Amino acid sequence: MNAATLAFSRGNARNRSMVVDSVLLTAVIGLLLMGLVMVTSASITVAGTKLGDPFYYLKAQSVGVALGLVAAVIVCMIPTALWEKLAMPLMLFALLVLVLVAIPGVGYQVNGSRRWLRLGFMNFQPSELSRMLLLMYLASYIARRQSELRDSLQGFIKPLGLLAIAAVLLLLEPDMGAATVLLATGMGMLFLAGVKLRHFFALIGIGIVLFGLLIVVSPYRMARLLHFSDPWKDPFGSGFQLAQSLIAIGRGEWFGVGLGASVQKLFYLPEAHTDFVFAVMAEELGLVGIVTMLALIVVAVVRVMSTARLAASAGMIYQAFVAASFGIWMALQTFVNVGVNMGLLPTKGLTLPFLSYGKSSILVTLIWLALVMRIHHEASLSGRSALPRAGSAKEREA
Secondary structure, eight states: OOHHHHHHHHHHHHHHSOOOOHHHHHHHHHHHHHHHHHHHHHHHHHIIIIISOTTHHHHHHHHHHHHHHHHHHHHHTSOHHHHHHTHHHHHHHHHHHHHHHTSBTTEEEETTEEEEEEOSSSEEOHHHHHHHHHHHHHHHHHHHOHHHHHHOHHHHHHHHHHHHHHHHHHHTTTOHHHHHHHHHHHHHHHHHTTOOHHHHHHHHHHHHHHHHHHHHHOHHHHHHHHHTTOGGGSTTTTTHHHHHHHHHHHHHTTTOSOTTOOSTTTTTSTTTTTTTHHHHHHHHHHHHHHHHHHHHHHHHHHHHHHHHHHHHHTTOHHHHHHHHHHHHHHHHHHHHHHHHHTTSSOOOOOOOTTTSOOHHHHHHHHHHHHHHHHHHHHHHHHHHHHSOOTTHHHHHHO
16 A cells, blocks of 8 residues: 555545534533523422422423434534535425414414424424524525625515515414514624625614514513513513513522522422523522523634634535524524513513523524534535645655
């Protein structure tokens, strides 16, 4: 075996091994473990009293994590070029499931909202998967139509039309929070794509007006908007959730009251293990715990956006925008969830990424993360292959 053959064999061996962003992986593992602990702590009393099993939600969340990890391993083995080829059929599938969930008898209704499909072993929330697939299609559109996006208003409006259709389907559930985050993430991607600022800000203004109208014509949305700024006007009515959340956050002070010692989770704070797990964490772990959690999320977002930049530098435009979509979504959803818990935003039913209870949410989030990991792997190898190997010039001369 000559030197050239040996070098080729070693190169193939290196390409078969996964190039992992260890910093991102460490941050996500930390968030997952913290999430399992806080879901257990926040739900143990309610689950024990109402369901007869104090660890019911821990077991259910663990199933979601396990399914997500299995799916993540599979996704890591699939070349991203295949996802790009399937962008159109996957987008159509995303719209189809959003239509199906709106059909009475097909969509499963809980607390007045029809957001779930029964899959036998679990209730699945299609909006989680549809969001990812729609943004993957948007990444494909950006990769194919960059010049049209930058030069014409029509190129900008086309993808927004698709996002608007999806948003309308989400509003029919109703799920205004998911619709808002989807549109905001899509707009963030289009901004990164280089659309003209006058088109971008004009449509932002139109969107604000339309969402304002939706709030005005909906009495319960208007009540949320009016009362979130001062929940103490009606602390036992419309301001109850936020008032209990603020009490929990205030009790935590610097170091918290201790893991498992929250009082607000004891039937005072509704949805303590889902929408308001941040408040329980603040009460039990204090400011130190919250800062640690937010630091992990910031590290994860920064590393994801670094992967997007790495892919862009390697000429992988589709992959770059898929990674960017995950980073933008994660940052936005965290901001909204924390903002709601602290009374900075009206109450919305949005989970805290990697931490809140929700099998559909954690499953899709881990799949999306695996796709980013695959992008990091491919972009890293692409960058390496673009660099001349040491000694290659001497071999050519020989």
